[in-house]
Amino acid sequence: MTDEERLIPPADWRTIVENVPLVSVDLVVEHEGGVLLGKRENEPVRGEWFVPGGTVLKNETRTEAVHRVADGELGEPVVIDDCLGTYEHFYDTSEIDGVDSKHYVATAYHCHFKLDNPDVGGDDQHSTLEVFQPPFDGYHPYVECYLDEL
Template sequence: MSDKPVPQAEWESIVSHVPLVSVDLVVEHPDGVLLGKRTNEPAKGEWFVPGGTVQKHESLTEAVHRVAKDELGLAVSIQEQLGVYEHFYDVAHVDDADGKHYVPIGYHVTTEGDSVDIDSQHDSLRTFSPPFEGLDLHPYVRAYLLDAGFDIE
């Protein structure tokens, strides 16, 4: 696995020209499902599942565990792979990009601890309990929750 960051100019070219392979996590915490309020594009200001791009030479399982540790400070157990999704966004954090295209692999995971650390991609983290009444769920989050078997109505 490559743990060296991609140089900014190269990252901007990648975002501008190719889809990004990522893992997105439906994190089942003892108090509910953990969502983060995003501070950056895409989906800025939305309650969203944690996730991140897969690094070169990193298995999907390794990516799930790294993302959970890096974004939440949590160890997780994988319950199931939910499937492969496509996410299209009109905006990106890269100036010249015509939106952003992700090909995320969704996972339903459970936490192996209670303590959660917030990262710079979120201004808050909260747990929400099904059926998520009163929460305006992003369509991509809604799809993940349904596929993980949660009641959202």
Template structure:
């Protein structure tokens, strides 16, 4: 069961200013490589990043994985394995004067279900599937995920 009601703006600002955000980040592996999205919003605006999002109250982590995959990529996924717990610190946020954002993401290595057609949401200008060697520098947080998922070999 998930509490999917949006957090009111004033409360969201208080949360971002004072509390680390629990989230799920997805290493989405296809036969052609790993799916990354070009972020349109802070933090990490302009970076090629793995799909992800905060966990909702009363939502299991696997339910959060399913929701994020559907919302950000338009597909269902199968969890291969949980990668671990990470810690991300950002100097920026979508809000002014909140001191950046602090995430505690749980990484998951997933695969899209057979026949899935991936499409970006409004948080991403585009998505692409990449594989090593990469033609651009990976964000350090993305590199850690890909290393732990074993997709950098």
């Protein structure tokens, strides 16, 4: 089944976001001595620097989701180094008009690019992707939790 075939119709997505937490993966990608973050274009956390991530699809393992998200959001494959743990993220916004919150149960994975010189591209969720160097301070609190685990 392709990703296109797995898309959830908007009315169903609205019902899901209004009523249940979303299972997701977040990628903490180390690169060039820092961590890759993207400037978010959509809610939640629009305008913030955040790690790439996405919802786990039905019948997809979390590690399969990591690889799908890396290919789709970064345009490059990653190697998973470690699982940093599972976190709950509560947001008071969503991308759906009239839905004022979103809840994720996110598993964060420490990763690196498979290639030494990846050609990292963006997607419609990020206006730009950049590598941020330590010290890691002043980021979104959920990103700081991940960086503290490194």
